[in-house]
Amino acid sequence: MSHPAVPLPPDEILVAGEWRRGTGAASETVDPADGGVITEIHHATADDVDEAVRRGAEAAASPAWRDLLPHERARHLHRIADGIERDADRLANLQTRDTGKTLRETSALVASAAGTFRYVAGALETFDDELTTQRGPSLTMSVHEPIGVVGAIVPWNSPVASDAQKIAPALAAGNAVVLKPAEWTPLVSLALGRIITDSGLPAGLLSVLPGAGSVVGEVIVTHPGVGKVSFTGGTSTGRRIAHAAAEKLMPVSLELGGKSPTVVFEDADIDAAINGILFGIFSSSGQSCIAGSRLFVAESLRDDFVERLVAKTRALRVGHGLDPLTQVAPLVHHKHRDSVAQHVERARAEGGRVLTGGQAPEGAAYERGAFYLPTIIDELPNTAATCQEEIFGPVLAVLGFKDEDDLVAQANDSAFGLACGLWTRDYRTAWRVARRIDAGTVWINTYKQFSSSTPFGGMKESGLGREKGRGWIAAYSRQKSLYWGLSDSPHPWAG
Structure with a gap:
């Protein structure tokens, strides 16, 4: 398939508002659809990180940014959203080439990124500090202040949306941001960085530093000038970041892995459940932290349901992300x-018994690409490694359950607790089970839906902290209490 003529970002990194070639090693970015080299990017170095942090701290402390009123900072966020929307087609095509995702999905991710900046801008204009209840001879209040420099480390599976979800609230809170895109997929983050610098954001407030996590990521996390790190990625890396943060006594936000259960009860709408399950695991080619990768089906339905699910899985269209008919x-x-x-x-x-998939597709259209067929596996217990470890691909494990207690025990028998899907017509069952499941998000008769207004995050090894919602900006702030003495008399202690 021929590629559209999409301008590629130049071989430059962004260091505190300055675009220049990185002084680190060169790395090729590869199109996963055909294995061809898209372009070459020189990585940042530890010295680049140090400069970005130092100059970012200066920019955050400058009156040109520090003294802006909330509605004035919100204007910057709206201008960034305008730039994203103007360049939406190029950003979507660029991300499809860089990540392999379908153009339908990358277009939605770009729209999500613009929406994130707009939501955070609106929240910022109504982000009120608090006059707390008076309990003595003082007027008391709580205010929020910038942290200074925030390190943002994003994954390769949906960079433009993940970038926005860290940059927007961090800027809204008055911080500078040092962003490290994933080593495999730096292009759309660099393109977004160009849009942000062209929007008129004061120089120094954003850096985009591609490179290896062991180099660039390590320095961001351990740098004494970084006051918070927000990370989305694997649990093992998140745990290492948490250890480093503990040494610095630094707050972190960690959105980590998942092995999410999706559940079909006896009274479920079968057609809706099948379509929702297919979307939940096979969209994004399964490369999603909230993928519904463990399917629990009521034993009375299991055989017929799985037969229908397998038939519909085999009909999914596997192909190039730029083909509008491609689903996987x-x-x-x-x-x-x-x-x-x-x-x-x-x-x-x-x-395990592979019911469908279990291999790369055959044919000339697939032989050079990183394709893998949607795969369903049966006859494994929930204790099997396949049902316990995150695969991050188009692989679904089918399990059964006898009753509600058996379901909850199996669903919660996992190191992860990110998401869950429930398919039932009974609102009482949905309420009861949703409250018993260890998961930060529970979808009921839907799956993989998001809203900027609704907090998102995990339990257990799926992470710490929450993104989105009214608390989003506060998560990138330091809270301070002020007491205003109202008494006309000196304190009696001193006599």
Whole structure:
């Protein structure tokens, strides 16, 4: 398939408002649909991070940013959203080439990024500090102040939306941001950085520093000038960041992995459940932290339901992300495709039965790409590694349950607690089970829907903190209490 003529970002990184070639090693970005090289980007170095942090702190402390009123900072966020919307087609095409995702999905992610800036701008204009209840001879209040410099580390699976979800609230709170995109997918983050600097944001408030996590990410996390790190990615990396943050006594936001259950009760709308389950696990080619990768079906439905689910899975269209008919696009990288394939082979070794998929698709259109067929595996217990470890690919494990207590015990028997889906017509069952499941988000008769107004985050090894919602800006702020003495008399203690 021929690619549209999409301008590529130049081989430059953004260091505190200044665009220049990185002094680190060069890295090729690869189109996962055909293995071809898209372009080459020179990475940032530890020195670049240090400069970005120092100059970012100066920019955040400058009266030109520090003294802006909330509605004035909100105007900057709206201008960024305007720029994203003007360049939406290029951003979506660029992300499809860089990540392999379908153009339908990347277009939605770009729209989400613009919407994030607009929501946060609106929230900022109504973000009130608090006059607290008087309990003595003082007038008391609570105010929020900037942290200073925020480190933002984003994953490869949906960079433009993840970028916005960290940059927008951090800027709204008055901070500077040092953003590290994923090593495999830096292009759309660099393009977004160009839009933000062109919007008129004061120089120094944003840096975009591509590079390896072991180099750029490590320095961001441990740098004494970084006052908070917001990370989205794998649990093992998140745990290391939490250890480093503990040494610095620094707040962190960690949005980590998942092994989310999705549940079909006896009274479910079967057609709605099947379509929702397919979307929940196979959209994004399964490369989603909230993918519904463990399917629990009531035993009375299991055989017929799985038969229908398998038939509809086989009908999904696997292809290039730029093909408008594609539903399942290639995985982000050939190395990741090979990792997913190894997980499936281990499932077979554990005794799992592959009902469909379980291999790369055959044919000339697929031979050079990082494709993998949507895969459903049966006959594994919930204790199997395949049902406990995050695969991050288009692989669904089917399990059964006898009753509600059995379901809750199995669903909660996981190190993760990010999301859950429930399919039932009974609102009482939905309420009861939703409250018993260890998950930060529970979808009822839907799946993988998001709103900027609704907090998102995980429990257990799925992370710390929340993004989105009215508390979003506060999460990037330091809270301070002020007491105004009202007594006309000196304090009696001194006599």
